Amino acid sequence: MALTDTFAHVVPLVKDATASGNLKVFQSLLGPAWRGMVQQRGKAAPTTQMPVHHQAHFDWNYLRNRPQLARLFDAAKAAQWHPQEDLDWKTSVDPLSDEAPLLPWDFLPVTQLSQFKSATPRQKAEERRGITSWLLSQFLHGEQGALFAACQVTEAVPWLDGKLYGSTQVVDEGRHVEVFHAYLTQKLEKKYEINDNLYVVIDALMSDSRWDMKFLGMQIMIEGLALGAFGMIQQKTREPLLKQLLTYVITDEARHVHYGVLALQEFLAELSEKERKEREDWAFEVSLFLKNRFLAHEFYDEYYGHLMSRGQWDKLVLDSEMMRLFRRTMFKRVIPNLKRIGLLSDRIRPKYEALGLLEYEHGRAAPELTAEDLVNDR
Numbered sequence: 001m002a003l004t005d006t007f008a009h010v011v012p013l014v015k016d017a018t019a020s021g022n023l024k025v026f027q028s029l030l031g032p033a034w035r036g037m038v039q040q041r042g043k044a045a046p047t048t049q050m051p052v053h054h055q056a057h058f059d060w061n062y063l064r065n066r067p068q069l070a071r072l073f074d075a076a077k078a079a080q081w082h083p084q085e086d087l088d089w090k091t092s093v094d095p096l097s098d099e100a101p102l103l104p105w106d107f108l109p110v111t112q113l114s115q116f117k118s119a120t121p122r123q124k125a126e127e128r129r130g131i132t133s134w135l136l137s138q139f140l141h142g143e144q145g146a147l148f149a150a151c152q153v154t155e156a157v158p159w160l161d162g163k164l165y166g167s168t169q170v171v172d173e174g175r176h177v178e179v180f181h182a183y184l185t186q187k188l189e190k191k192y193e194i195n196d197n198l199y200v201v202i203d204a205l206m207s208d209s210r211w212d213m214k215f216l217g218m219q220i221m222i223e224g225l226a227l228g229a230f231g232m233i234q235q236k237t238r239e240p241l242l243k244q245l246l247t248y249v250i251t252d253e254a255r256h257v258h259y260g261v262l263a264l265q266e267f268l269a270e271l272s273e274k275e276r277k278e279r280e281d282w283a284f285e286v287s288l289f290l291k292n293r294f295l296a297h298e299f300y301d302e303y304y305g306h307l308m309s310r311g312q313w314d315k316l317v318l319d320s321e322m323m324r325l326f327r328r329t330m331f332k333r334v335i336p337n338l339k340r341i342g343l344l345s346d347r348i349r350p351k352y353e354a355l356g357l358l359e360y361e362h363g364r365a366a367p368e369l370t371a372e373d374l375v376n377d378r
Contacts, residue, residue: 019288020281020351029285032203042141042199053209056155059163068262069161076168076255081248083179091241093187095132096125100238102132102188107236109296109320115307127303129188134299135233137192140180142222145202146256147173149218156211157263165259172252179245187241197293198222201286212267216279219260220337221286227253228329229294254366257337261366264341280343284351287334291355294326331357336365 020026035041041048064070095102105124108131110116116124150173154166184191194202205217227250234246268276300313308316317323335352338344339361344352352358 020284020348022278022281022285024278025281025285028208028282029200029204032200032207036199036203037196040196041203042194042196050203050206052152052206054152054156054211054214055209057158057211059158059160062160064161066159066161066262069159069165069259072255072259072262073161073165073168076165076172079251079255080168080171081175083175083182086248087179087245088241089182089186093239093241095129095188095190096122097239098125100240102128102239102242103233103236104238107322107325109317109322110304113304113316115304129190130299130303131296133184133188133190134192134296135229136180136184136188137298138195138198138293139226139230140177140184140191141194141198142202142226143173143176143180145198145206146218146223147177149202149205149214150256152206153211153214153218156214158211159263162259162263169256169259172256176249176252179249183242183245192298195293195296195298197289197295201289201293204286212264213279213282215260215264216283216343217286219256220264220341221283221290221334223253223256223260224334224337225290225330227257228331228333229326232325232329257333258366261337261340268342276342277347280345280348283338283343284348287331287352287355287357290330291327294323327356328360332360332363335360336363340365 094100105111105128108116108128110127110131116127119127147170150166150169154163154170157163157166181191201217201222205214208214208217230246230250230253234243234250237243237246268279271279295314295317297310297313300310304313335344335357344361349358
């Protein structure tokens with residue numbers, strides 16, 4: 001990577017990783033941020049080795065004393081679905097179709113650019129295919145991270161009811177990796193590399209030894225934000241297979257967020273004030289990384305990197321209707337859950353308020369929020 005490119009990556013890295021002012025949080029994110037944004041470990045090779053340091057917790061008493069988690073386990077067993085049997089893979093998907101469009105034109109952030117307006121209909125359709133493929137590619141990469149995190153948490157969580165439920169999430173996440181990969185490779189025939197900001201968050205939660213940080217990063221932050229994005233695209237797309245696929249995935253993800261809220265609400269209440277503050281600051285920092293995850297730099301590099309600077313592109317995306325909807329639907333899910341588990345104190349509230357996110361704090365949090373709400377409540 002050229003020196004100027006390295007500098008361009010380091011400046012936002014340091015800015016985001018120090019926004020909370022918590023030195024311990026900065027130290028915990030600095031390694032993942034350096035590996036993801038500067039060393040480009042998510043893109044430099046087809047595979048990445050990440051060190052993990054958690055301990056596996058065996059429960060030889062097999063105590064079943066958490067009825068809410070037990071009910072969630074029963075619900076997960078009853079709600080399992082089979083990708084080959086329950087999804088209609090015979091559906092013909094034309095990524096360039098205007099009859100069953102992947103996404104509406106007004107959803108794309110590039111429609112006001114003169115370069116886009118002067119493009120041919122086929123070129124415009126190719127860009128719509130590209131932005132859809134980019135979004136679904138990030139979902140795929142996030143689901144792989146969720147699969148591994150669910151395996152780790154199932155090992156590390158101290159309650160048997162949590163372990164039993166966690167086993168169903170491992171199956172769910174494996175199924176999600178399968179269906180997103182199949183749709184991208186068989187239907188859209190286009191897949192993008194992992195976004196640097198998403199890589200940083202996955203690296204950070206995978207390499208942290210504390211099981212509750214994995215819960216916080218994956219169940220509350222990544223899964224919560226993904227729920228909002230899934231629901232929005234499920235409502236926007238007119239492609240029937242994609243709509244059907246996302247409906248099934250949303251039902252699973254609603255349980256996963258529910259699981260995270262139940263587990264962390266109890267656990268975080270028992271921590272010291274110092275430990276709770278660290279997790280509160282960490283969640284805020286991760287919010288910044290995940291917000292930037294949707295700037296679609298990989299799409300920009302392919303289609304517009306030769307036409308405008310990255311700064312111009314970022315402004316275009318941040319001001320777009322797509323990002324306005326993303327911010328609303330994603331953080332509408334995350335902020336109430338952070339409040340419910342005790343990580344939205346008066347101390348951290350001004351930082352979220354500066355991002356315009358506190359307007360969502362009075363929304364419904366898991367577990368009251370159902371999968372049906374997530375599909376229909378736009």
